[in-house]
Amino acid sequence: MATTQGPTFRELAVQALSSTERGYDLLAPKFDHSPYRTPDRVLDAVAAALRPLGPFARGLDVCCGTGAGVGVLRQVCHERVAGVDFSAGMLTVGRASLPDTQGAPDVPPVHWVRADARTLPFAPAFDLALSLGAFGHFLPRERPALFAQVRASLRPGGRFVFPVGAPPAPGSRAYWTLLGFDAAMRVRNALWRPRFIMYYRTFRLPGVLADLSAAGFAVRLEPLADLGARPDGSPRARLVVATAR
Numbered sequence: 001m002a003t004t005q006g007p008t009f010r011e012l013a014v015q016a017l018s019s020t021e022r023g024y025d026l027l028a029p030k031f032d033h034s035p036y037r038t039p040d041r042v043l044d045a046v047a048a049a050l051r052p053l054g055p056f057a058r059g060l061d062v063c064c065g066t067g068a069g070v071g072v073l074r075q076v077c078h079e080r081v082a083g084v085d086f087s088a089g090m091l092t093v094g095r096a097s098l099p100d101t102q103g104a105p106d107v108p109p110v111h112w113v114r115a116d117a118r119t120l121p122f123a124p125a126f127d128l129a130l131s132l133g134a135f136g137h138f139l140p141r142e143r144p145a146l147f148a149q150v151r152a153s154l155r156p157g158g159r160f161v162f163p164v165g166a167p168p169a170p171g172s173r174a175y176w177t178l179l180g181f182d183a184a185m186r187v188r189n190a191l192w193r194p195r196f197i198m199y200y201r202t203f204r205l206p207g208v209l210a211d212l213s214a215a216g217f218a219v220r221l222e223p224l225a226d227l228g229a230r231p232d233g234s235p236r237a238r239l240v241v242a243t244a245r
Contacts, residue, residue: 005033019194020137021086024065028089031066032097038068038132042237045226046130046163049239050076053159056127059108060084062150063117063134067094070110073130074098077108084113084120118145122153129153129160135203143208147215151244160217160242164205166230208240217242 007015007030015023024031031037050056050072057080059073064083073081085091091112098110115121117134129150138146150160168174178200189195212219219242223235230236 006030007034016188016196017192018196020197022194023196024087025089028066028087028093031090031093036133037066041227042132042163042224043068043072045224045237046132046161046239047072047075048226049222049224050128050130050161053161053241054128056159058082058126058128060122060126060129060150060153062120062129062131063137064094064112065090065132065134067098067110069130069132070094070098072132073128074108074110077128078106080108080111082111082113082122082126084115084117084122086114086116088114118142118149120149120153124153124155124158126154127158129158131160131162135162135208136198136200139197139199140202140207143211144214147211147217147242151216154244156244158244160212160240160244162240163224163237164203164208164240165237166234212240212242216245218245219243 007027011026011030015026018026027034027036054076056077059077059081061067061069061073061081061083064070064085065087067083070081070083083091083094085094091114095112113121118138131150135143147160154160168178182199182201185196185199189197209219219240222239222241224237224239225235227235227237
């Protein structure tokens with residue numbers, strides 16, 4: 001566990017045998033003390049990369065969980081921020097940890113919305129959409145519809161951004177860890193219902209870029225220099241910047 005306040009092995013096992021939504025409802029009270037929360041250094045690197053791309057008025061955190069991305073959007077948006085997630089438990093924690101600050105100077109208000117990202121309930125009102133660490137919960141065949149929903153929530157010229165890490169080297173410890181996790185999850189979902197969808201190796205960049213383009217985005221990659229470089233000099237992580245055409 002990330003800290004002694006994080007979930008126990010038993011709690012993680014119960015979550016893993018639940019549906020995706022129910023699993024996150026159960027994990028929500030301890031999620032921010034688990035290894036699954038996006039690390040602060042990644043949040044800081046994303047915020048630093050976003051500032052030169054602004055200014056932004058309205059921001060949307062897609063699959064916001066407990067609100068790590070909402071905190072980033074509050075730093076770069078000046079009018080309002082919305083977080084959307086299908087887990088009522090995660091939204092409850094987010095509301096408590098990032099309370100609305102309507103009227104506070106320089107801090108936009110936050111609106112928390114319970115909805116499935118595959119059917120977003122928004123008009124094209126946002127300048128910036130962000131997502132952090134959620135794409136493993138969508139099967140590859142679901143990505144085109146997901147990206148189309150985000151595109152429909154953005155104004156023309158709006159940005160959809162998310163960080164992607166460099167893939168682990170074949171044969172490395174990280175490579176085998178992710179391969180083993182995905183294999184175990186496939187076995188679990190073949191044998192147990194309801195399914196829990198979480199895969200690390202299905203979100204591959206070439207297919208993702210193609211799906212973004214098909215959904216109406218012009219896409220480029222920005223190095224997240226604050227996260228360092230690999231031994232060959234390539235960045236450890238990049239920011240996908242998809243601009244609504």
